[in-house]
Each structure stands twice: as C-alpha cells, then as structure tokens.
Amino acid sequence: MKLQKSKAVFCAVLISSVFFNAFSDDFSDFDDFSDFTDFENSAEKSSNFAINGKASIETRAYIDSDNAEEIGISAIPQGTLSFSYNGKKSDGKISLKLNEEIIKNHPIDIIDELEIKGYFNFFSIEAGKMKTVWGKGDKYHVLDNFNADDYSDFIIPDYIERRISTPLVKLNFDIPVSNIHLEALYAPILTVDHFASSGRWTPSQVQTLNDTVTKIASYDVFSKFTNINYENELLNKLTSQQYLVALNAANDLKSNPSSIYPDLMTLKYGQFGGRLTGTFGSFDLGLSYYNGFYKQPTVNYAKIKTYIEKRLSDSATEEDKFLSYDRKQTFGFDAATVLWHFNLRGEFAYNLTEDTDGTNPAIRNNSLGYLLGFDIDLPFWNMNLNIQETGNVILNSDKIEDNTNDFEKSKTGYTSNKIIANITTSFFHDKLVPEVTAIWSIERKDFILLPKISFKATDALTFEAKGMYILSGDENSEFYAWRKNSFISIYASCQF
Numbered sequence: 001m002k003l004q005k006s007k008a009v010f011c012a013v014l015i016s017s018v019f020f021n022a023f024s025d026d027f028s029d030f031d032d033f034s035d036f037t038d039f040e041n042s043a044e045k046s047s048n049f050a051i052n053g054k055a056s057i058e059t060r061a062y063i064d065s066d067n068a069e070e071i072g073i074s075a076i077p078q079g080t081l082s083f084s085y086n087g088k089k090s091d092g093k094i095s096l097k098l099n100e101e102i103i104k105n106h107p108i109d110i111i112d113e114l115e116i117k118g119y120f121n122f123f124s125i126e127a128g129k130m131k132t133v134w135g136k137g138d139k140y141h142v143l144d145n146f147n148a149d150d151y152s153d154f155i156i157p158d159y160i161e162r163r164i165s166t167p168l169v170k171l172n173f174d175i176p177v178s179n180i181h182l183e184a185l186y187a188p189i190l191t192v193d194h195f196a197s198s199g200r201w202t203p204s205q206v207q208t209l210n211d212t213v214t215k216i217a218s219y220d221v222f223s224k225f226t227n228i229n230y231e232n233e234l235l236n237k238l239t240s241q242q243y244l245v246a247l248n249a250a251n252d253l254k255s256n257p258s259s260i261y262p263d264l265m266t267l268k269y270g271q272f273g274g275r276l277t278g279t280f281g282s283f284d285l286g287l288s289y290y291n292g293f294y295k296q297p298t299v300n301y302a303k304i305k306t307y308i309e310k311r312l313s314d315s316a317t318e319e320d321k322f323l324s325y326d327r328k329q330t331f332g333f334d335a336a337t338v339l340w341h342f343n344l345r346g347e348f349a350y351n352l353t354e355d356t357d358g359t360n361p362a363i364r365n366n367s368l369g370y371l372l373g374f375d376i377d378l379p380f381w382n383m384n385l386n387i388q389e390t391g392n393v394i395l396n397s398d399k400i401e402d403n404t405n406d407f408e409k410s411k412t413g414y415t416s417n418k419i420i421a422n423i424t425t426s427f428f429h430d431k432l433v434p435e436v437t438a439i440w441s442i443e444r445k446d447f448i449l450l451p452k453i454s455f456k457a458t459d460a461l462t463f464e465a466k467g468m469y470i471l472s473g474d475e476n477s478e479f480y481a482w483r484k485n486s487f488i489s490i491y492a493s494c495q496f
Helices: 002-027 031-037 100-105 204-225 240-255 301-312 397-402
Strands: 048-062 073-086 090-098 111-119 123-130 166-175 180-187 271-280 283-293 327-339 342-353 367-377 384-394 415-424 432-441 446-456 461-471 487-495
Touching: 090 100
Parallel strands: none
Antiparallel strands: 048 073, 048 487, 073 090, 090 111, 111 123, 123 166, 166 180, 180 271, 271 283, 283 327, 327 342, 342 367, 367 384, 384 415, 415 432, 432 446, 446 461, 461 487
C-alpha cells in the first residue's frame, strides 16, 4: 500500500505542475501568456465538459475440466466513468475503472487514465497517468513498450483495455511536411505486467516460483528446531531469539510473495524514448527508439539460496534479490500501405540488452521482434478478414545452452511465432455483429478460438454471447496451465 500511495502522490504532483500552465489560458486573463500560446486553430475550439460511463456484467461458465466441481459459473461486474474537458488551448480527461481485481490488488489503477494536454505555438505537451500506443499492428505490437499489460483475466479483454496506464510526460511536434509527427516521452517509474495471484488464470511460472521460495524458507526455519539435518549453515547458527525473526520472515514470504520482487519506486527505473512518423507517397512510416525495461522479471537462480538466507536473518537488501527487470533498448521501424484492396502493416524491433554476448544466464539475450499482417474487406456480408503473424527470435541461443540454470532455456526452441486471424461481419445496419478470432502458436502447438456475437439493442444497450476454446500442446507449451479454462459467457453493457 505504501508503494501505491507513493504512485498516487507522484501522479498528483506531475499533473498539477502541468495543470496550471495548460489551463491558465482557459480560466484567466494573463494576456502575455495568451499571446505566447496563441496559434491559428485556437479560436476554432470551444470549451465543453462531458461525462460518460459504462456498466457491464459478464456471466461466465467454465466447461472444460477434469474435475466436475471446477465447472462453475461466475459473474464479473465492471464499471467505467470518464470526465473530459476540451478547452480553447487545453484538454483534460480522467477515466475510472472498477472491478474486483483492481479494487483488491491494484487500487491505484482505479484511475485508468488521467491526462492533461496543453497546446502551444509549435508543440503540445501531455502529462498524467496515460496510455500510448506505438506501431501499425492491429491490437498486437512489438514496438509498444511504455505500458504494461494486465493479464489477470488472460487475453480476454481487448488490447487497449488490458494496457496499464503509467505516469508519463509527452511532447508532440507536428511539422507541416508529409504529415511528420515527432513525439518524445519520459516515464519516471516502471509499471510492470500484472498477473492473477490466485484462481484459474494464475500463470504456472508465477505459482511455481512463489511455492518454491516459500517452501525453502519454511524448511530452512523449521529444520533448525526439528533436528533435521540441512546444509544451510546460517540457519544452523540461529539463536532462539533469531528464530522469531526468521519465522516472521518466512511467514511474510508466504503471505506476501510479491516482496521478492524489486522495488520499482526509484528513478533508476525511468524510461524514455521517441517516435517519428510521416506519410511518404502511399506509405505511412515510423521510426522509434525506446530505452527502458522488460515488463516481466527474470530469475537469477544463483542468488535464490543466498537471498532466502539473508531474508530469514533480516539482512537482505535490494541488491540481494534474485528477480530483476532487465534493461533494454528497442530500435523500431513500422510501416503501413494499401496494395489493391489489401491494407498492409508491419513492425520490426531489435531489442538490445546488457547481455550482448548471450553468456549471462540471468539477463535476457538480444532478440528480434516482428509483425506482418493485412486486412481486406470482402465483397459480401460486410465481412472483413484480418490476418497477422507476430514472432520473436532470441539471438545467441547457442550460448544459452552452454549455461546451467539459464531462465531462457527452452524445450521448444528459441523462436516464438503466432498467427492471429480475425473475421468480422455485420447485419441489420450493424446491429448484429458476429466475430471470430483464432490464435495459433506455431512452435508450441497452442490454439485459441474466440467466437463472439454482439447485438446492439439500442444506442446504449449491448448484449454479447462469447466464449473461448483452448487447445494446448504438451506441458512445455505456453498455454498448458490454462488448457482446462475453456468457457462460454453472456455479456451485457449499458453506456451513458
């Protein structure tokens, strides 16, 4: 909770510093400031304030399980509320999101987005708790690095709904040549991926890691007092007074496994980058650079035992932790164009880490990421076909094989490719919208099918019937832990 409060304070300070400058022109008569910020389109904007909201509930039934008792029905309510202001030389908005996962585990993310934007002569500036999207892909990207993902409900929510906003400052420059747009971003702290800590969608890797650490800690503590011979020399030297310290530490590891993760509320986890986009002939092109971190931690197996020993004796420091978020630089290129009736898109990323030789078992190797895809409107039933292929190649993989306890070791190879196909159509003036998405993981033999049909009863009321079917490969496949999580559901939402 201390970390969450610190984030909230930081966001408030960041936003208030921009608020005065951005909104002063709309609410004051400072002529000098008005002259500085005057630009030709300002007079065309009129101030207005709007409130929008959405309430929804999904009733989900899991239908594929070896255990009949696990086939149950759950209700998932969620609500959103947004306030927006559009002024002559400034905009602002705040969006709130409420659901059980956020309220219990990530209350800071009740503020889904909070953004202030001010317009000046040759540029605009944005600040707040924001989401930003880089790349030409359609709901899948290899260049979109600033925001993390919320996987607590797997990949069921749409891409932008899964993204977690982070404190950002963003400068925008528009050059009236070839629609050239330059943006520069800085995020002072790191927001990382969220995973379910319990329930059906808990990743097996997370559960295994937490179980391993807590079991080792408990065994170490109690071995001293049950005369079990154990190699841990530090704990064999514990006095009866030190036992209480160690016992409390072991219990803390059990009840709060997140404490083994690094403390991210320091400026050393800041991120920055820039993106240049423009239109040249029939091509929309983009170049980008990101300097930051991976959003999922790596494991240094060599430090696990030492960390637990120090943790149980209440002497562990941040440097002793065996989990870390690897720094990386991403050099990116993206492009989109139209060829005949095909809308083509692509993204390419070179991820440069601190292990350029690939010999450090505790740091990710360099890698290549890519996405290629197209969509086309078919000449019947208002149908659209969208196909994308996205993948990743780990470089210097031969060096991984040479290292023991390397977290990147894989039984399915060092490439990862997925094909995502989506078909949508509509009937009755877009009131009835069927959609099917299929995801095939080539190397790992996973397959996911996501059918959905939406009915827009009124402008405000929508009903959906949808589901998910998961077909997994062997125990080495990516979705093996969720192979029994297929479901069907009914969804209803009301907007205002």
